[in-house]
Amino acid sequence: MHPPPSSNQKKTQDLFLVCGLKSLGQHCVAILKEYDVKVSAIEDVQPEHWEVPEVPNLLEKLIVGDCRQPSILEQAGIRQCRSILLVTRNERINIEAAFAARRLNPQVRLIVRSDKQNFNKLLWENLGNFVAFEPTHLSAHAFALTALGSEAIGYFTLEGQLLQVIKHQVQAKDNWCNGKPVHRLNLTTRRILSHKPVSSKPLKELFGWNPEAEVQVGDTLVYIDVAYDLAFSEQRRQSHNQKWQLQQFIQGITAKNLKDKIVQFWQSYYQSQNQIRRIATIYAITVLILWFVGIVLYRLYYPDITIQEAFYATAVLLLGGYGDLFGGVEFAAQSKPSDDIPWWLRLFSLGLTLTGQAFVGVLYALLTDALVTSRFHFFNSRPPTPQRNHLIIIGLNRLGQKVAALLQELNQPLVGIHPTTLDQETLPDMPLVVGNATEALIKANLSHAKSIILVGDDNMENLEIGLMAHAMNPATTLIIRSQDRQFSDNVAPLFPYAQVICGAALAAEVFACAAFGENVLSLFHLNEQIVMVTEYKIEDGDTLNGLLLSEIASGYSVVPILYQKYQQDNYFLMPWYDVKLDAGDRLIVLATSTSLQRIEWGEMLPRQWSVQIEKALTTNAIMYGAEEIVLITGCSSTTARQWMNNLPRVLPIPLYKHQAQRLVRELSKVQVLANLIFIGQP
Incomplete structure (x- = not known):
């Protein structure tokens, strides 16, 4: 971060250079001008x-030429630039231009x-002072989260912990929030x-909700919480369900229904297997029974032989050794010649x-089937198509593959549609x-x-297939990729059941914010706005140094979610707002x-509230009240x-409303009577 410029410097100090004016570059220009x-x-x-008319x-200067050439960069004013955004569609050009720009301006x-x-x-x-992004990765999160169709509108990882953003409409059964003041819902x-009462409009500011308002049925809450490892939780849940089903099956067995339970187990266990495996199982059971019966019969008829000899004799017969035992050769260890064996024992043998x-x-048949099947799976080892409640991705380009990978990380059932086959190593x-998307649906x-x-590369084809899909299943959620903001703006109002997302517009927000020194870690949509997970390293003299987290939260309308003290390894998720920032601290x-933008220029919202303290009910209340203040x-203790x-x-x-309300609540806990006063803009 940089210290805030003075008011007469704002329009003369900072120059930003955008190299590449395709879709992403044009959106970057528009956002930077804001x-x-x-x-x-x-x-x-x-x-x-x-694309952005x-x-x-908006441009101060447009230079036509190769951005890798020092002379072209000089014409564009590279030596006066604060940041340069290299967003052409050629990675090699971008990196080579970065070398040239850094050589001409070591600080850019x-x-x-x-x-x-x-x-x-x-x-x-x-x-x-270098950062790189790939627009495909940035926009993939938006497509994946929109497709989930659940309350989760955002996922990201901080320090190895998975955090999720939930948008929840309060139900009568929600004891954890229904009827409680909003401020009591904040936990570690x-x-x-955000808290939006049922009859109000969505809030424009993250910190615009009233902490004292009671949550009612129908209200909408947006909150962030620690989800930990969703994949592990899902695996544990599935394992628990399997164990529970097996336990229920075993407990349900009685003497009367034993036969039915065996048939049920047989049918369920082999419902996905072929007929030859059933026959193999039946033969294996039959062979074991005959083996046991043969041992008993030979042991009874020839008392002089041991059980071991009877065991091996029966095994030889089962392996096709009838001629070895009865083809004129005397029976091993027998006391009678083989022709003295009764006919029924010979027939049994x-x-x-x-x-x-x-x-x-x-x-042999089973082994042949296994070899053929394994060879088939070698060439086509993909799992079968899900039957219901799954997601379909059409167009497995780089964006489609990234969206699919994200959804797989969240354990979502999905199927991809693509004109040609993919490498086995790809998803x-x-x-x-x-095949053709219209036939593959x-x-x-x-x-x-x-x-x-x-997420195909053709706007009109995406729309055509989307409309066809909606006609086939109006209940499905439809997400359409657009590479043109004008196309998105024109199509979205005409087809309200479809969510049209322009990936370039999403990515441009991140590129523009990064140009000011912020490290954007992730993003998600909230109330038609893009909310970015942004990391700051506090420096001397910048706009956040020396402020309480409560002042930063209310003054800039942000939500602190991670704080780490300078030169300390431990960090705090969902930190309390009483912390004061110092140089070197880390804040997300x-x-x-x-x-x-407010943080960049140090333009905090006005403090319009104060607290009137009536009296302290006890002597200790004066001391405790001063500590809370x-x-x-x-302020200082004195x-x-x-x-x-x-x-x-x-x-x-003067205080912000959230600050003042919290101070009144905390003073009441130590027996100090106080109330809020609106003082207007100071």
Whole structure:
């Protein structure tokens, strides 16, 4: 971060250079201008189509040429630039231009469009003040979360812990929140982002909700909490369900229904197996029974032989050795010649041999079937298409593959549709339907699908397939990718059942914010706004240094979710707002683009409230009350004690509403009577 510029410097100090004016570059220009800064651009050819029509009027200067050339960068003012955004569609050009820009301006911040993660890390370590993003990865999260169709509207990981953003409409059965003041819902693992009463409009500010309002049925709560490892939780749940089902099956067995239970187990266990495996199982059981009977008969008829000899003799017969035992050779260890064996025992021995030979034939068939099946799976090892409540992804390009990977991480059943087959190494655990999308929808069980995601590279084709899918299953959630903001703006109002997402517009928010030094970790949608998970490293003299977290939260409309003290290993998720920031501290917040602009310029919202303290009910209340004032307002202990020793009085310090309300609540706990006063803008 940088210290806030003075008012007369805002429009003259910062120059930002955008290289590449395709879709992403144009959106970056439009968003940067919202920060009231100068923006110039370089494009290799004069643009013929402006996806964002106002861009030509927003640019200070447009240079046509190769952004890798030092002379072109000089013309664009690289030496005066604060940041350069290299967002052409060629990674090689972007990285080479980054080298040229850094050589001409060692202080310029480099924001590069690149997917070479290892190389990007090396560049960051060697160049410094360097950050790289891939638009596909940034927008993939938005598509994946929209497709879930659940209360979760955001997922991201901090320090190895998975956090989720939930949008929940309060039900009568929600004892955890129904009828309680909003401020009581904040925990060490949960933080309220928004509370919208049932009859009100969505809030524009993250911190615009009233902490004292009681949550009622029909209200909408948006909160962030720690979800830990969802994959592990899902596996544990499935394992628990399997154990529970087996336990219920065993407990349900009685003497009367034993036969029915065996039949039920047989049918359920082999319902997915072929007929030859059933026959093999029957033969195996038969052979074991005959083996046991043969041992008993030979032992009874020949008392002089041992059980071991009877065991091996029966085994030889089962393996086709009838001729070895009865073909003129005397029976091993027998006391009588073989021709003294009764006819029925000879016949039984022949039956053993025939049965054994048949069993060997079945084993050969089973092995052949296994080899053929394994060879088939070698060429096509993808799992079968889910039957219901799954997601369908049409167009497995880079974006589609990234969306699929994210959904698999969240254990979502899905199936992909693509014109051609994919490599086995590409999403091997995802079912795939190959062919024309319109014909493949039936094979993908669209009639029972939960969501369909169209991320192809052709806007009109995505729309056509989307409308067709909606006609086949109006209940499914429809998410359509658009590469043109004008297309999105025109189509979205005409088809309200479809959610049209422009990936370039999403990614541009992150690129623009990164140009000011912020480290954007993730993003999600809330109330038609993009909320970014943004990391700050506090520096001397910047706009956050020396402020309480409560002041930062209310003054800039952000939500602090992680705080780490300088040179300390431990960190705090959902930190309490009484912490004061110092240089070197680390802070991660949820913020909209407007909030980040406020932080950039140090323009805090006005403090319009104060607290009137009537009296302290006990002597100790004066001391405890002073401690609460110090903790919540950040004033000195001496000043707080002076105020508490001269009651009643209005505290001569303006506060934000959340601060003032919390101070009143905490004072009441230590037996100090106080109330809120609206003092207007100071």
